[in-house]
Amino acid sequence: MAATTVAASHRRARVATRRPLGLVPTAVLLVGAIYCLFPVFWVMIAATKSPGELFSTATLAFGTGFADNVAQLFAYRDGVFWLWALNTLIYAGGGALLSTAVSAISGYALAKYRFPGRNVIFNVLIGGILVPSVVLAIPQYLLFAKIGLADTYWAVLLPQILHPYSIYLARIYAAAAIPDSLLEAGRIDGAGDWTLMSRVAMPLMVPGMVTIFLFQFVAIWNNFLLPFIMLGDDNKFPLTVGLFTLLQAGSNQPSLYNLILTGAFLSIVPLIALFLTMQRYWRTDLSSGAVK
Amino acid sequence: MRANRLGAALAVALTATLASCGSSEPAQSPEAAQSPTAAAQGPVKLTFWTWAPNMDKIVDVWNKAHPDIQVTVSKQAGGDDAAAKYLTASKAGNPPDLVQAEYQHLPSFVAADAVADLKAETASIKGEFSEGLWGLVTLGTEGVYGIPQDSGPMMLYYRKDLFDKYGIAVPKTWQEYADAARTVRKKDSKVYLGTFSSKDPGAFAGLAQQAGAQWWSISGESWKVNIADEPTKKVADYWGGLVKEGAIDDMPFFTPEWNKALNDGKLLSWPSAVWAPGVLATNAPKAKDKWAIAPMPQWNAGENFTGFWGGSSVAVSSKTPNKAAAAQFATWLNTDPAAVDLLVKEAAIYPATTKAQSALGEAPEYFSNQPDFWQQASAASAGARGFTFGPNVGVTYNTFKDAFDKALQNKTPFSDAIQSMQDATVADMRKSGFTIAS
Numbered sequence: 001m002a003a004t005t006v007a008a009s010h011r012r013a014r015v016a017t018r019r020p021l022g023l024v025p026t027a028v029l030l031v032g033a034i035y036c037l038f039p040v041f042w043v044m045i046a047a048t049k050s051p052g053e054l055f056s057t058a059t060l061a062f063g064t065g066f067a068d069n070v071a072q073l074f075a076y077r078d079g080v081f082w083l084w085a086l087n088t089l090i091y092a093g094g095g096a097l098l099s100t101a102v103s104a105i106s107g108y109a110l111a112k113y114r115f116p117g118r119n120v121i122f123n124v125l126i127g128g129i130l131v132p133s134v135v136l137a138i139p140q141y142l143l144f145a146k147i148g149l150a151d152t153y154w155a156v157l158l159p160q161i162l163h164p165y166s167i168y169l170a171r172i173y174a175a176a177a178i179p180d181s182l183l184e185a186g187r188i189d190g191a192g193d194w195t196l197m198s199r200v201a202m203p204l205m206v207p208g209m210v211t212i213f214l215f216q217f218v219a220i221w222n223n224f225l226l227p228f229i230m231l232g233d234d235n236k237f238p239l240t241v242g243l244f245t246l247l248q249a250g251s252n253q254p255s256l257y258n259l260i261l262t263g264a265f266l267s268i269v270p271l272i273a274l275f276l277t278m279q280r281y282w283r284t285d286l287s288s289g290a291v292k
Numbered sequence: 293m294r295a296n297r298l299g300a301a302l303a304v305a306l307t308a309t310l311a312s313c314g315s316s317e318p319a320q321s322p323e324a325a326q327s328p329t330a331a332a333q334g335p336v337k338l339t340f341w342t343w344a345p346n347m348d349k350i351v352d353v354w355n356k357a358h359p360d361i362q363v364t365v366s367k368q369a370g371g372d373d374a375a376a377k378y379l380t381a382s383k384a385g386n387p388p389d390l391v392q393a394e395y396q397h398l399p400s401f402v403a404a405d406a407v408a409d410l411k412a413e414t415a416s417i418k419g420e421f422s423e424g425l426w427g428l429v430t431l432g433t434e435g436v437y438g439i440p441q442d443s444g445p446m447m448l449y450y451r452k453d454l455f456d457k458y459g460i461a462v463p464k465t466w467q468e469y470a471d472a473a474r475t476v477r478k479k480d481s482k483v484y485l486g487t488f489s490s491k492d493p494g495a496f497a498g499l500a501q502q503a504g505a506q507w508w509s510i511s512g513e514s515w516k517v518n519i520a521d522e523p524t525k526k527v528a529d530y531w532g533g534l535v536k537e538g539a540i541d542d543m544p545f546f547t548p549e550w551n552k553a554l555n556d557g558k559l560l561s562w563p564s565a566v567w568a569p570g571v572l573a574t575n576a577p578k579a580k581d582k583w584a585i586a587p588m589p590q591w592n593a594g595e596n597f598t599g600f601w602g603g604s605s606v607a608v609s610s611k612t613p614n615k616a617a618a619a620q621f622a623t624w625l626n627t628d629p630a631a632v633d634l635l636v637k638e639a640a641i642y643p644a645t646t647k648a649q650s651a652l653g654e655a656p657e658y659f660s661n662q663p664d665f666w667q668q669a670s671a672a673s674a675g676a677r678g679f680t681f682g683p684n685v686g687v688t689y690n691t692f693k694d695a696f697d698k699a700l701q702n703k704t705p706f707s708d709a710i711q712s713m714q715d716a717t718v719a720d721m722r723k724s725g726f727t728i729a730s
Binding site for chain 2: 055228245247257
């Protein structure tokens, strides 16, 4: 406790001395925030415009067609939007959960157990971080087609479960958050490996797991290329691919810009909600890191 | 690389275990699909990738009338990505049985052996289509690789009210079009007669077709590539000259600024295809009833030529075990009067059969002041000439975008950009192993 206060007062002192320069980082961060949030803001405004207003009113003026757009979107092809939303939820929720479980267990094992090949596995994983998943999408598709799993839910779920960066993160987190002495104490008390993991290690890793879950959830939610290549059946499409079919609807009929924009806007609402609700776990994460 | 392989190996191991745990989706094993006994039991099941709107409703009509051949529609996104996706699926061995194929992508499907030759199945319906359209599915060979579904003959769309305001007559030749462009600039410096888009190779190909270009041709086993031919260079230099002297604008089509210019009456004409009313209705709703159509301006007075921009066919996968059934469905969809009628009404396409084209009655709503819209379209269609597309149109079209972007930026002649298209196309075809006759 004393240590924390000392550290805190140190930090306060440092902040105080740096205050004159403090404006610069704040300004940079502000610019960054605007850069990231402006497109979101634009989508929000554009989603309120009726087709007639979309290209004729001022870019940042709100329109009057939001309710109509939403109604049209939900009525489009007998409500296929909901089906796509449900699919996205299955892919993102299921994929992120499975991926978090795999990452946490592997990260824990890599951090706390010494076994032959540990470094090789870890180095391979590090290498895996360097390979963008976009590059893998087509080989994965050919592979899945061979085993007859292309165009199924698994085709989108499975490739996203093993995520090298998440395992890397879990290992770093486990190494920092789980004291060896705690595990030793548990072992002396007669706990087996399973008990140690489920009762001692995992509860300590919850903040890290939340981070991984959020990362993966967002990544899968926004993923376009993998489901685009893997899925042929439009009833299995996630929102990203589904909305794309509205955009590229062939040239002989009106493009449904207002529906696409409304769909895009509605599809980011759950993400925002998720971040706002999960935020406090993240804060725990940061503070517990600081204590260490 | 190591990680890559490991990931792949893990994925296989995982899928193997999970598949045995029972996935809810019945994975279609290739053996089952290909065995004739499996096909004989129960109705033939076909899948159809298309982006035409409301195709599921049209297919429902077929499914009700044909209990033995059941078609499932899977609505895809259109465009170049759709072609890439189909090629990948075909390579992986699980393509759909039927696929909507844009004319310019059909040759790449043929080159990849991804579509079946329907010569025998289509012998009786050949006469339903104009020669220009039929050439787009035969590629000038003996084979027939798809059944034409819709077509995009080009016409001149113009703002009738503003033509009157600026006192311009509808141009009958490209020379008159250029003069009109200059007149407009003189009368109002904020307004352009038209624009040249460096992002729409399809439109440029249509203009080149009108001038008589033949970008590709097949003789025996070898290809001839002639993108930098005289007609194409003539078209390129014509537009390049107009852009250079500032007589027309150079903003691309389908961009927000273009939409805005259309809405505000800052762009007075658009040489476009028969599907343009749909685009104008979405992008320029304010200008409803102010647009009119005319035949394309000609290179020589008195001619009646035009080109195609867009249009697609329905092709049958070379891997399907039910080729005959698939061909039967594709034939019905594109030639049966009831089906074509549905295509026009539900999918809003401009039909490919000559009979259906002349039977179109009421003008599109956006053009309700132009009651002879479809008669004009039909006349344009009669004079439309296409050319055989090559197996790597994607490369050619991408080079078009790059080269013309650069030409606009550096103010270099457009004919140089044409030469880069020719060179890039030939180089890519050589690399892919095509024989090229010089």
